Amino acid sequence: MSRRPYIRKVKRSWWLSHRRYVVYMVRELTSLFVGLYCALLMVGLVRLAQGHAAWDGFLAVLSSPLAVLFQLICLAFAAYHSVTWFALTPKAMPLALRGEPIPAKAIVGMHYGVWAVISLIVLIAAGI
Amino acid sequence: MSENVTLEILRYRPELDSEPHFQTYSIPYRDDWVVLDGLNYIKDCVDATLAYRWSCHMAICGSCGMMINGEAKLACHAFLRDYRDGVIRIEPLDHFPIERDLVIVMDSFIDKLSSVKPYVIAKREKSLSDGENLQTPLQLMAFKQYTLCINCLLCYAACPQCGLNESFVGPAALALAHRYNLDSRDNGKEQRADVVASNDGIWECTFVGACSEVCPKHVDPAAAIQQTKISASLDWFKARLLPGARR
Numbered sequence: 351m352s353r354r355p356y357i358r359k360v361k362r363s364w365w366l367s368h369r370r371y372v373v374y375m376v377r378e379l380t381s382l383f384v385g386l387y388c389a390l391l392m393v394g395l396v397r398l399a400q401g402h403a404a405w406d407g408f409l410a411v412l413s414s415p416l417a418v419l420f421q422l423i424c425l426a427f428a429a430y431h432s433v434t435w436f437a438l439t440p441k442a443m444p445l446a447l448r449g450e451p452i453p454a455k456a457i458v459g460m461h462y463g464v465w466a467v468i469s470l471i472v473l474i475a476a477g478i
Numbered sequence: 479m480s481e482n483v484t485l486e487i488l489r490y491r492p493e494l495d496s497e498p499h500f501q502t503y504s505i506p507y508r509d510d511w512v513v514l515d516g517l518n519y520i521k522d523c524v525d526a527t528l529a530y531r532w533s534c535h536m537a538i539c540g541s542c543g544m545m546i547n548g549e550a551k552l553a554c555h556a557f558l559r560d561y562r563d564g565v566i567r568i569e570p571l572d573h574f575p576i577e578r579d580l581v582i583v584m585d586s587f588i589d590k591l592s593s594v595k596p597y598v599i600a601k602r603e604k605s606l607s608d609g610e611n612l613q614t615p616l617q618l619m620a621f622k623q624y625t626l627c628i629n630c631l632l633c634y635a636a637c638p639q640c641g642l643n644e645s646f647v648g649p650a651a652l653a654l655a656h657r658y659n660l661d662s663r664d665n666g667k668e669q670r671a672d673v674v675a676s677n678d679g680i681w682e683c684t685f686v687g688a689c690s691e692v693c694p695k696h697v698d699p700a701a702a703i704q705q706t707k708i709s710a711s712l713d714w715f716k717a718r719l720l721p722g723a724r725r
Contacts, residue, residue, distance in 0.1 A: 353577070356490050356576040357576075360573070370688055374684075374687070441690075442704035442708065444701070
């Protein structure tokens with residue numbers, strides 16, 4: 351008898367079939383909001399280059415309730431992206447010290463440490 | 479009173495069926511039975527036409543991979559007692575063509591596996607009189623976990639990228655390439671790079687991480703692929719930016 355292998359198509363809803371795929375898709379979605387916030391920052395740079403009045407106008411728009419809501423959503427997605435990424439770093443960057451592997455928790459902890467230091471520097475530079 | 483458990487198995491007999499369909503079997507429940515025992519019971523006592531692969535019954539041959547309630551599992555590694563809530567749905571591994579019932583066609587994987595040259599490519603040919611290649615425990619530790627792969631293909635069934643792009647080299651083959659690249663006796667990294675660092679190689683992986691979650695031997699192919707991404711990127715820059723670089 352000749353062979354007749356049957357090929358199953360991947361459903362469009364494949365990512366709803368398991369919690370891990372939903373979590374993955376949310377992580378992918380975060381890039382959209384990180385991208386949008388980067389675009390906002392670039393608009394800010396352009397407005398800054400256009401002079402004092404343009405910059406003040408930009409700041410005024412940013413403090414409207416809708417803009418604040420948008421920034422909060424971006425912050426939530428960026429935080430989710432960072433936290434899930436930090437959790438994965440021990441896989442991508444396994445480190446060893448004198449032949450002994452450094453525990454995953456320590457590698458994740460170092461990322462949070464660097465994050466805190468950089469945030470502090472930014473806050474000090476911003477004069478807050 | 480004897481208890482029973484219901485298995486819902488995807489059947490496909492190419493000479494009879496135009497497409498797969500589920501068939502339900504009721505089998506006795508035993509506390510110490512795995513799904514594979516249930517399949518063997520069906521084969522021996524209920525329906526001898528059921529086709530599936532198995533060999534060792536101890537999670538080492540890698541033959542009995544299948545979807546059990548939607549999760550890629552070894553049938554010998556999945557106890558009936560962990561599925562007491564209802565019907566156990568058994569399907570062939572996702573992302574592979576079905577040959578018959580629970581048997582998949584794995585030719586594409588074999589081709590991908592050979593394409594990454596999964597063997598030691600020595601720095602230089604040695605004669606027997608030169609003696610063995612020495613390796614310290616530390617050098618072995620660098621890659622040992624990646625040697626534990628049993629080619630069961632659960633990672634291919636769990637990886638959505640494998641389903642969406644059939645030319646993706648895939649988790650197990652890339653993890654094995656990494657295993658040999660890390661081996662102190664090996665000198666074949668450059669030969670493997672054409673496949674490993676191609677678009678269909680590591681760069682098709684988006685780090686879903688499902689491969690590592692379903693791996694019954696804790697090989698962690700996702701880690702191997704991410705480490706290869708870093709190493710391939712460094713090689714790319716070294717080849718272009720360092721003084722005296724070849725390209």
